[in-house]
Amino acid sequence: MRRCAVIPLGYALLGLLARAPRSGYDLIRLMERPVGFFWHARRSQIYPELARLEAEGLVVHEVVAQHQRPDKKVYSITETGLRALRAWVVGPVHMPADRDEFMLKVFSIWLADREQALAFIRDYEAQHAERLALYERERREMESTHGEALRDVTSPSFASFATLLRGLEYERGYVAWCRQIAALYAKDASETRPASAPSVPTQPG
């Protein structure tokens, strides 16, 4: 049994509750977006974790009855919870246990068929470009709704905005990398079949 230590997910939830009280359901949505961009969890992990945080006195809940909807449990952070969160925030970070399935594939991509490999890279580029566009929209929205608060380091929106800026940088870098690698594929192909008309493969069958 886990006695004292709070897992990162716990701190994610505390971080959200430090902004405002929320129901479990609300927290699940917020863990998808925006927190999911850097820490992701399922509802089957969130509900038990909330219970654990409450057992340790870091959050409390009250049941709120609603008309024509199920009751909900609205959680709030306690003084103890806030202290725990504050202590953790500036504490040591274990350099992230990098896990990038895509890069793992790239590590073996020399084995792949050239066309397939290029298509694979292009597809991933598109996915990241889409995510980048999403972040850009998000940024514009934050800038217009929060304005100067985004520069106030004691404002929650500053913190949210900072994570968004990192996401933007990350996606931009990924798209750039995909293009760079795709270019190497293109270059390599043109050197192999130089100056001739591109071969149009005849469909067999």
Add this chain to the structure above:
Amino acid sequence: MRRCAVIPLGYALLGLLARAPRSGYDLIRLMERPVGFFWHARRSQIYPELARLEAEGLVVHEVVAQHQRPDKKVYSITETGLRALRAWVVGPVHMPADRDEFMLKVFSIWLADREQALAFIRDYEAQHAERLALYERERREMESTHGEALRDVTSPSFASFATLLRGLEYERGYVAWCRQIAALYAKDASETRPASAPSVPTQPG
């Protein structure tokens, strides 16, 4: 019991064995560097996984006796293993379940003391700068030892180099982000205490 599916770690090991046969011990070292930069695993996970890959016929081992050293098991990839790896490489990627503990902390950094927060950011910047320097050294080394092979998309060193380029981009982006945020802290502080001499804190005790 897991029946058919190979986990990412399995493909990481296959990816290494597709380059050359290796002992378990060698694979452990290679999983630290360079594979550890994008997929990390402990020896307690690696040994059982090798056994599982062998049970599924994706790798085989032979025991090699050494003089004045313990025997070792040298693993090689089989035809089946190579086929499995090739099929996986260009297959679908589940968009990485992003988990970045540092960003999770940043999400709550508005709660932190200003000086501590800035020191925290600066410290992380230094960690990433160090990693960046390591990657730069690695790149120079690869460029001088592999030369033109790095541009040949069918060469294993091309694949390794591609992952390294991504690492460089990632670290560069992280360092830039840290500086950007640190600048916001500095700016914010100077606006709070404008145009006066910087306060030198007196050491108490």
Add this chain to the structure above:
DNA sequence: TCTCACATGTAACTAGTTACATGATTGC
């Protein structure tokens, strides 16, 4: 004498995933 590199593993646990389970209301 002590630590490092070589070499191989197991046991016990925690974190996280997938699938299961329920039930009301609103809109197509």
Add this chain to the structure above:
DNA sequence: GCAATCATGTAACTAGTTACATGTGAGA
């Protein structure tokens, strides 16, 4: 009638971590 949103969870499993366990030889 069917899917989506609101609202809460549990059960069974897999992946991954931490700590334990053993032994040789080389060099400081």
